[in-house]
Amino acid sequence: MSISKYMGLSVLLPGLLFGMLPSLALADELNVGDTAWILTATALVLFMTIPGLSLFYAGLVRSKNVLSVLMQCFAITCVISILWVVYGYGLAFGDGGSMNQWIGGLDQFMLAGVTRDSLSGTIPETVFVMFQMTFAIITPALVVGGFAERMKFSAMLWFSIIWFTVVYLPVCHWVWGGGWLGEMGLLDFAGGTVVHINAGVAAIVAALVLGRRKGFPDTAMPPHNLTMTVTGAGMLWVGWFGFNAGSAVAANGDAGMAMLVTHISAAAGSLAWMFMEWTRHGKPSVLGIVTGMVAGLGTITPASGSVGPAGALIIGLSAGIICYSATGYLKRKLHIDDSLDVFPVHGVGGILGTLLAGVFVATLGGAGLAEGMTVGSQVWVQFVGVAATIIWCAVATWVILKVVDVAVGLRVNRDEETEGLDLVLHDETGYNI
Numbered sequence: 001m002s003i004s005k006y007m008g009l010s011v012l013l014p015g016l017l018f019g020m021l022p023s024l025a026l027a028d029e030l031n032v033g034d035t036a037w038i039l040t041a042t043a044l045v046l047f048m049t050i051p052g053l054s055l056f057y058a059g060l061v062r063s064k065n066v067l068s069v070l071m072q073c074f075a076i077t078c079v080i081s082i083l084w085v086v087y088g089y090g091l092a093f094g095d096g097g098s099m100n101q102w103i104g105g106l107d108q109f110m111l112a113g114v115t116r117d118s119l120s121g122t123i124p125e126t127v128f129v130m131f132q133m134t135f136a137i138i139t140p141a142l143v144v145g146g147f148a149e150r151m152k153f154s155a156m157l158w159f160s161i162i163w164f165t166v167v168y169l170p171v172c173h174w175v176w177g178g179g180w181l182g183e184m185g186l187l188d189f190a191g192g193t194v195v196h197i198n199a200g201v202a203a204i205v206a207a208l209v210l211g212r213r214k215g216f217p218d219t220a221m222p223p224h225n226l227t228m229t230v231t232g233a234g235m236l237w238v239g240w241f242g243f244n245a246g247s248a249v250a251a252n253g254d255a256g257m258a259m260l261v262t263h264i265s266a267a268a269g270s271l272a273w274m275f276m277e278w279t280r281h282g283k284p285s286v287l288g289i290v291t292g293m294v295a296g297l298g299t300i301t302p303a304s305g306s307v308g309p310a311g312a313l314i315i316g317l318s319a320g321i322i323c324y325s326a327t328g329y330l331k332r333k334l335h336i337d338d339s340l341d342v343f344p345v346h347g348v349g350g351i352l353g354t355l356l357a358g359v360f361v362a363t364l365g366g367a368g369l370a371e372g373m374t375v376g377s378q379v380w381v382q383f384v385g386v387a388a389t390i391i392w393c394a395v396a397t398w399v400i401l402k403v404v405d406v407a408v409g410l411r412v413n414r415d416e417e418t419e420g421l422d423l424v425l426h427d428e429t430g431y432n433i
Contacts, residue, residue, distance in 0.1 A: 031250070055235065058228055058430075060340050066431075068425060079161060089129050093177045102174070145342040146342045150339075155411075168198060187303070200348065208336065265319065268317045291324075298353070302354040307365075311363070329344075351386050362375050
């Protein structure tokens with residue numbers, strides 16, 4: 001073979017090899033691996049709400065209210081999906097101009113400019129829109145647990161619509177859409193502030209405004225179907241891999257580590273809650289172990305892109321212990337009827353995980369601090385993010401509930417509550433026995 005042929009091959013072969021490696025694509029080019037993973041992650045996150053969260057919550061309420069909870073989760077999924085397309089995506093991730101520190105804009109009203117060919121990083125923008133839509137769906141669905149078994153369906157719809165617009169979209173923009181908390185350097189990989197603190201605070205405010213269920217705390221209100229709850233919990237655990245690992249928005253090492261630490265924290269939270277309950281009451285419960293799992297998942301969520309396996313283990317154990325203690329304190333000491341423990345599990349878990357992300361990012365195999373940051377300054381940023389989310393969400397949620405109460409009334413009357421929301425609001429029953 002001549003020298004010229006060798007030279008030709010030396011030029012041709014590297015080019016062919018490069019073309020066969022999609023992982024080496026430039027940042028502004030479509031990456032099929034990233035796209036395939038985020039498509040999968042999107043389906044997993046939607047699976048968390050319908051059917052995961054729906055079944056988890058439905059099993060926890062009394063049988064006369066099982067359909068009302070399923071209906072609320074299903075309706076929220078539909079309503080928020082439409083609102084996200086009309087204006088939600090633009091306000092969360094668009095350019096707000098002079099107001100960009102606080103809120104996005106309406107340039108992408110009805111997803112204007114989002115085409116088959118438009119990209120968000122290495123994935124189609126349509127996929128990013130859909131992935132973020134699933135986060136917007138599950139957050140108000142989580143709030144349902146705070147007022148379960150006593151809110152009117154019409155009030156729930158109006159509250160969810162206004163709350164999504166006034167609370168979720170601004171906080172999402174602050175953290176992920178180019179707003180002030182993101183620019184400060186807040187570590188919230190998958191939604192400690194945006195999802196869990198927001199949902200937890202809204203739930204406890206709703207519980208306080210609506211008041212306790214009839215008979216609480218003197219009348220026992222056990223879950224009517226723990227089999228249904230455990231089924232939903234299993235779906236949540238699997239779906240959460242899309243929630244956290246998908247937030248890397250790429251099929252890479254960050255996604256792999258996020259999946260690993262998510263699983264570790266879930267397992268640790270389950271066991272910690274189980275042993276706390278076993279020690280206090282003499283027997284471990286099925287409800288306890290699955291609630292500990294949810295606490296572990298919610299607490300690792302903001303830190304899942306920042307910590308290593310050892311940090312995840314500590315976060316999960318802390319979640320099981322602290323969230324368990326918070327649940328007992330709120331119900332037995334303060335007698336606050338957060339029906340399905342949204343604040344002590346998601347709110348407290350989100351606060352704990354967001355703060356610990358600032359610690360373990362720099363220790364025990366964490367991802368490392370950003371340039372110019374120290375552990376102290378990072379924890380301060382995390383605290384500011386937590387405080388800002390709590391204050392904004394609490395005040396706005398209270399105002400929204402009061403407005404909805406004046407407009408349509410928040411709560412069914414006592415006789416309707418006794419009969420059950422399934423018959424009163426939907427003219428159906430979950431079980432025809």
